[in-house]
Amino acid sequence: MKKAIFFFTTLCLSVMSCTKEKTDYEAEINTVVTEHYEFKEAAAINNDGYDISIEALNGTFYKGYNEIRLKISGDHTNEDVSAVTFLPVMTGADGGRTSCPHRYALVYNADAEHFPGYAVFTSESSANETWELYISFTINNQIHSVKQTITVQEQPNKNLNMTTFTGKDGEQYFIALVAPQKPKVAENELVAGIYKFNKPATPPSGSFPDPSQFSYTEVSNYTLQLDPRMPEPSMGNHSSINNKDLTRQSDGLYHGVVNYTMTGNWTLNFIMLNQNGKILKGTEVPTDFTPGVEGVKSELYIDILF
Amino acid sequence: MKKLHIIFPVLFLGMNVNAQNTQVQGDTAKILEEVKVIALARKKIQTEMKMAVSIDEFLASSDNIGFIKRGAYAWEPLLNNMSTERSTITIDGMHVFGACTDKMDPITSYVESNNLSTIDIKSGQEGSLHGATVAGSIDLKRKTTPFTPGKKYSGAYQTGFEFNNNQFFNLGNLSYSSDKFVADGSISFRKAGNYYDGNNEEVNHSQYNKFNTSVGLAYKTSPFSAVRVDAIFDKAKNVGFPALPMDLWLSRALITSASYKQLFQHGLIRVWDTKVYYNAVEHYMDDTKRPENLVHMDMPGWSTTYGLVSRANLKHGDYSAEIQLNAYNNLSIAEMRMYPQDRSKRTMFAYSWPWVTTKFTSLAMNNSWDISENSRVNFGGSLGYNYNRSKYVEFNWIFHPGTPQEKSRILPGLHASYELQVKQFSFSAGSGYGHRAPSVSEGYGYYIYNSFDRYDYIGNPDLKNEISYEANASAGFKNEKTGIEAKVNYFYIQNYIIGRILSLGSPMNYQSVGVKGYTSLNHARIFNIALNARYNILQHLHWKGTITYARATDDKDGNLPFIRPLSYQTSLHFMYKKFGIQTSLNGDLTQSHYSPEYGEDQTPAYMILNISANYSFNIKNCKTVLQVGAENLLNEYYSTYADWGNIPRMGRNIFTSLKFSF
Incomplete structure (x- = not known):
């Protein structure tokens, strides 16, 4: 009987392993699709003692729609800041300049503590195409204008x-x-x-x-x-x-x-x-x-x- | 699957402990045999024509069973002209569910004739003992050797060859029995090539390979109790399905159980038998051998079930009863992955069964009361609870937005019948009422391709219970020379579930022509009649004949699909000393009530002649039977009403087989 039991147990163990693995459905979608939830700093500018930070998902500007969060820090309250404008400009190989869909005038969101905006970059940065952000804001009736070159990357998603x-x-x-x-x-x-x-x-x-x-x-x-x-x-x-x-x-x-x-x-x-x-x-x-x-x-x- | 590994060692431990106990001697075997409270119509697994039959061929010899055939292998049994969703198919009361969304693996394909003793078929609500049903139940009974006073070995070996499809088979079984311990084992191999139809043309993709083995060990724990463990392992590989756009690469099933049986000498309860079981079925398709396919698609499926069945037989005077508790949990998973022709491109994926769990519990009782010496009342009922959960319910939401992820149903069933014996005449009349829950495919299926009507099928989780009202009657006459019996049954089924064309959605499988959703018809009606007669012409010459007819309509008086036309079978059996010769003629008339709406066309009439001869002799103590015969002797080219895609059946097939038993 012991032999029989041994045989039986071995049989059970040997046949119970599946031949083909089941698909891990959730994991599979994850490998194809990159998903970002976190806003991180994608660009930082220091001007006249003010730190301007532009946050985007994953800290990267991608071709396509980008939600952005602009923050200006310095010895001021955000209520003092007015007339914040945001303008992305792309310079082509021939020197021609274009922009892309964006929110120009940014309005402070007190609850979220940033200036929300967006930019729909129409191309990726390359040797021939350079993207720059032109930002201006007014604090205490003084206008500050800055610009910063940024990198727009290919959208992997x-x-x-x-x-x-x-x-x-x-x-x-x-x-x-x-x-x-x-x-x-x-x-x-x-x-x-x-x-x-x-x-x-x-x-x-x-x-x-x-x-x-x-x-x-x-x-x-x-x-x-x-x-x-x-x-x-x-x-x-x-x-x-x-x-x-x-x-x-x-x-x-x-x-x-x-x-x-x-x-x-x-x-x-x-x-x-x-x-x-x-x-x-x-x-x-x-x-x-x-x-x-x-x-x-x-x-x-x-x-x-x- | 890990669970199984845990359960079994524990069971074995239990057995070893018991083995060390010395128990009072007693003859359980005798008692086990004697306690047959409700007589079952038991048949040997062989037909009159052929002694080495497959399970499918054996079932086909029953009056109320028909088959949907997708090829030479794994036929789907239709009980009372109803598909497998409407019947409960069990192995020794254990629920096993196929892992193929296309029903390429009915449960009957996971057993083999040499590990079964009988098949117990019950029509309608009488079959509700094993679970909620409409059509009835088919219970495949395992072969079990009784305990014997002394040590005894017995066994059989059977081999054969069938010439049409070069089928070669070897079936062997061996058993050992003693006073306290019984071991049964069986092994079988079948290998067949493509078969040829009546025009001698090869039917491509109709080959199959099947391996099946089983073990059963029983140990007597006391004179009145025994434990038993059983396992069946079945593997089919490279099975062609000529009527489908794909074949089977591999299917495997492991069916295991452990049971404890207790007999009682006194009191109302006579036998109490409890069993826990576990089975796992995996099924992988293969379409790489079909060059016509635009897309490679593998459709793996898994079905895992564990459960409990506990039954007690009661007897008191003229009253006897069976009570059965069923509980099982099934998880059905089927995936659909399509590989584009440009393999560098992303594959496409969906679940055709999005991890659907079914939990079912039922308590059922069949009672029988002998009112007088020649009359008896049978009555019984069952109450079931069915729970479904779809893990990835978002698949179901595509067609049924917002449908709940879980669904519970109460499934009641009732039946009663009266039997009367007046001299040589017998009569019976009965009726039944019962609910059934939609199957996994009907409830949760997602783009399941049906190659019969070429539609993709979508399940509907919100389907109502199918409710059956049933009436049946029989009348018979029997004397020594003659017997004749007529049986009728009628089902009025409310909320009859069937696929209806959806005007929305487009098919996913490229062979399909549209999308059908499972919906409930207001009602459907199914009527079956069977007439059996036998006559002993001479002492050694017997005649038998059967005629069956069925008619089924939907709520608009249209025909339902897969309903057998008038069919007949007549056979002569002659025995002389050690020789036997049988001949039979069977066929269907033209299918006049076919259903174009559900993808059917008219199937013409056909008639098949079969003949076989056998010779029995003894080699020492070994009983030997040699059989030679031919099926479809006239090489008729035909297909039946239920042949998927009108695939032609096998032409002339000469078969031989040799059986030794000791």
Whole structure:
């Protein structure tokens, strides 16, 4: 009987190890998606005895949407500080200067103890493209202006991509994904910023930079129609249900709902409508199930990956 | 799985301790055999035609069982023309759940004919003893050798070859019994190539390989009590499923149990048998051998169940009863990972069973009271509690936003019947009422591809319980020469669960044409009738015949899928001394009540002729039987109403087998 028991136990032990490991679903998404929660100092400037600190997620400026927190420390109270402006400027190889969607005038948030703002960097820093921040503020009626070169890095998170395009109205638009940083196979709240470049009406004047040359607005009352699809040929133009188009909410951003039915590559196909319901950019995509054929994308889309 | 490692050494320790105790001698074996409170219709695992049958072939010989066939292997049994979700399939009362979302591994595929003694089929609510059911229960009974006064060895070895698909099999079993200790062991190998259909064309991807082994050890702890441990290990590798876009790379099951049985000589309770069990099933698919596939997809599945079954048999005068407590916990996980053609690109992943836990407890009782010498009343009921939890409920939220992560259900069941014997005539009438909970796939499945109708199926956690109202009756006549019996049953099923096309959503599996969601029909009706007759023409020449018919409709009087058309079987059996010869003819008529809505097309009629001969002789003390026969002798090209994708069945198959037993 002992032999039998030995045999039996050995059998149990030997066969109980699984052949294929189960997928650690949560860990798997983490390896593909970098997610940052923490604001760290990304740039620091010392000027006239004031320390100006600009914080961004992970202490890094990335291409795409960046929420920033500006802090000015010195022997003053923050209530004394007024007229804080923030302007990112990119100098190209030819010396031409452009900016990107940003919040120009920053207003102090007493609860959070910083000046909140954002910048949607449209390119990464390179030998030919240099990004600088122009900041000015007034304390005790004295205007202080500073500038600082910064480095804009490639956005490693494919869920925070952005796109730039010219609408049918001839205006230049920017759409940048803000959330979710880490999507799930689930219903996700999709948040994006939509910005328009305000073409300057007058030539530059005064000392550089003239903010009227670098003005952007958060467009309001637009609608961003959404049709998410998996572009892989094997997925045959697979889509999901219960998605909601993006509309502008009180935070100035556009909120909608996207459902991802599985992990992998997804294309967010958009159609952008203005306040009058007129299509400014984007085309309807086929809804047929076409196995073996790569999914057709709208002329306005952003790819994501998780 | 760690749990198992802990449980078993403990059990063995317990046994060793008991082994050192000296107990009063007594013949438990005899008592074990005598206490059969409620008689069960026991059959040997062999059909009249063929002595070396697979479990599937054996089940197919039963009136109320049909099969969905996806190939040559692992047929899904349909009881009363209802799929496996509606029946409880157990092994010695133990619940085991397949790990394949495509139902490529029904429980019957994890056992082998040489480790089973009988299969106990109960129709409708009578089967609620093992758990909530609508269609009934199929309990696969393990082979157990009784204790014997002296030391005794017995065994059998069976080998055979089938020419159509080059199936070669070896089945062996050995048992040792003594006054205090019994050991049973079995081992089997089956290997088959592709089979050929009636047009002599090879059906690709229909091969299989199966290995199965089992051990059982019993020890008598006292004259009236015994402990027993059992284990079955089954491994199938490289199994083709011609009707599916993928094959099975590997499936393994380990089914273990430990039980304690106590007999009582006096009092109301006669037997009390308690068992704890654990089983783990893993199932991995393989589509790399199908060049037509655009995307490589492996769909591993795991199903782990542990549970308890405790039953007591009661008897007092004309009254006898069985009480059974069932409890189990199952975790079903199935993954779907797609590898794009450009392998450098990211794979895509989803759960088709998002870690679904099912906990079930039920208390059931069957009573039988002999009112008079020729009449009896059977009645019983069960009360079950079913709990489901989906760990990654966000998958379920895609189609059912905000549905709760956990769901509890109460599943009651009741049944009663009356049997009457008037001279050579017997009659019975009964009725039943019962609930069942949706299965894991019906409740929580996510894009489960069904290659029959080519739809992706989505589960619905909010489905209502399926409620069955059932009536059944039988009438028979029997004398020495003739026997005839008619059985009918009728099910009116409220909230009948079935897949309905969803206008929203697009398929995920590239072969599919759309998405179906499991929904409840208001009701469905299923009617089954079977007519059996036998006649002994001569002393050694016997005739048997069976006709079955079923009709099933949904709430709009449309046809339900997978309902067997009128089918018949007639057989002649002739014995002369050590020779036996059998011939049978069976077939279905044209399937006129098919359901295009659920992906069916009309299946034409077919008729199959089978013949076999056997010769028995003794070599020393060894009983030997040699059998030669042919199935589908006329090489008919056919497929049945339930053949997935109209895959043709096997053409002419000549089989041989040789069995030694001692």
